Amino acid sequence: MALAAPQFQARRDTAAVRTAAGRPGSLGAGPRLPRLATVLTGCGMALLPWMAVLARTMPRTAEVSNWSAAWIGLDAALAAGLAGTGLLLRKGDPRVAPVAAATAALLAMDAWFDVTTSMGTGGQGLALLLAAGAELPLAVACAVVAARRTA
Template sequence: MLAKTLPQTTEVSNWSTAWIGLDAMLAAGLSGTGLLLGRHDPRAAPLAAATAALLVMDAWFDVTTSAPGSARAAAVALAACAELPLAAACAAVAARRPVF
């Protein structure tokens, strides 16, 4: 139903704020996961899981909202070479660490 009712395009008033916020959450998640892993803290697992989900979401929205052509190619390359491998690494951390 949404695919048929949502508009193909729309104007977003806080576009940069949304992306900066997402990037800040990613930086906090990656930094926090690394810090907790370094301390052998079991809280690294849930943080790594949340960070993996954010990375996948970031890759999805980067690719689907990019303009066709070189912008889309760059988004796909970033997703394939950075965001999705980092998400897989975070998922592996989340899967191997006990939650508590």
């Protein structure tokens, strides 16, 4: 069945999920899934006091030695995510949903860091314009693709 067209492979995978759990849409993972959910929720909650510590102890300014590498790496990930989302969407490939979701998150993160790191500088206006006019609308578009392709 590995040589079958992707749409037939997807149908077979869906049938396997249905038989493993007895109902469609279930992962059939048994007790592991609730434990993972508890761990993830706990980790998220543990970050709340850590954020308070960071808010009190982080310096207001910092010099970063690899600043350009960080931003170029983020832009490379965005380029790959946007191009990948577009190509998979054009093909009607079901793998578009996770790629689009990850790209939406990266775009929102990029907008956040562009705006917050430009505060009080001459580039703040451009950062706000790019966030409102490009990054956030693209993030919403990718989130819609991800939501519609997983339903």
